[in-house]
Amino acid sequence: MPTEVITIGEPFFGLRHISDEATVDINERAIVLNVADRAIQVEAQLLQPLQSAIFANVTLRDVDRAIVIDRFDSHDSDDALCEEVRKAWPTAFEKRGEERLRGVEHYMSPKTFVGNIGLSIYHSASVPLNVGLHNEHPFCPVPGFREVHTQLVGYGKMQQCKERDPATLYLEEPMAPGITHRPMYDAEGNYPWHQFETTTPSIFLALEILPEGAEIPDVGGQND
Missing domain, CATH: 2.60.120.10 (Jelly Rolls)
Known part of the structure; x- marks a missing residue:
């Protein structure tokens, strides 16, 4: 199952568990946490295991396993x-x-x-x-x-x-x-x-x- 929706954050946050994907497009701002034992390629950089960052308008490559958190900053207050x-x-x-x-x-x-x-x-x-x-x-x-x-x-x-x-x-x-x-x-x-x-x-x-x-x-x- 390459993408699994996780509902524990609803209705406040959207979470996804992504696994075994060659490419993952991140369009809107999202936090990506690498939970695999090897790095994820992001442009010319690497997101190392158990590291996270905010991404937007980018394609992640070689995603072995990651948690993506959407809507973390979409609220007004x-x-x-x-x-x-x-x-x-x-x-x-x-x-x-x-x-x-x-x-x-x-x-x-x-x-x-x-x-x-x-x-x-x-x-x-x-x-x-x-x-x-x-x-x-x-x-x-x-x-x-x-x-x-x-x-x-x-x-x-x-x-x-x-x-x-x-x-x-x-x-x-x-x-x-x-x-x-x-x-x-x-x-x-x-x-x-x-x-x-x-x-x-x-x-x-x-x-x-x-x-x-x-x-x-x-x-x-x-x-x-």
């Missing part, structure tokens, strides 16, 4: 969009039940899997967000779990810390629409203490790649 999202989506605490999310203005779309890739969208409403540092993903006990986040709306920062204390921050990456932070896991899938923090109210896509042998969780429940 970020504030109005976020207000509608809060009406439509439950809080992440209601969906996942993690104590670190209790009382946090963090909202979550439905979640779906495309093969071994899990996709969900989050709206972080408060500044600061205070979502809490974490370094584990307990629903995937198999080593090699990979996760990145792609900014869709607003601005934020992905922070890494040496300990479970924001005062031990050692790396911070700015997040703006179209940007995916660099992977932070090691070869065994170990993560530093990390969190997303808001600069403005934000919406981002969370992408989870399960390793071989991992069981796809029940997305009707509370998993992230």
Whole structure:
């Protein structure tokens, strides 16, 4: 199936999973996230694995596997969009039940899997967000779990810390629409203490790649 429509962002965003295409035309502005293990050719440049950018009026070549996000900037007001999202989506605490999310203005779309890739969208409403540092993903006990986040709306920062204390921050990456932070896991899938923090109210896509042998969780429940 070369193109699969993903509905978790509706009616706010359009998502597509594209695979095994020699060429893909991107006409209107869209964020393209390369989720394959090899690069996508874009004009005379390469979009490397787990990199993203905003594209328009261009043909992508040698697309092994990619997520395309449409309509990320087609709304008139970020504030109005976020207000509608809060009406439509439950809080992440209601969906996942993690104590670190209790009382946090963090909202979550439905979640779906495309093969071994899990996709969900989050709206972080408060500044600061205070979502809490974490370094584990307990629903995937198999080593090699990979996760990145792609900014869709607003601005934020992905922070890494040496300990479970924001005062031990050692790396911070700015997040703006179209940007995916660099992977932070090691070869065994170990993560530093990390969190997303808001600069403005934000919406981002969370992408989870399960390793071989991992069981796809029940997305009707509370998993992230």
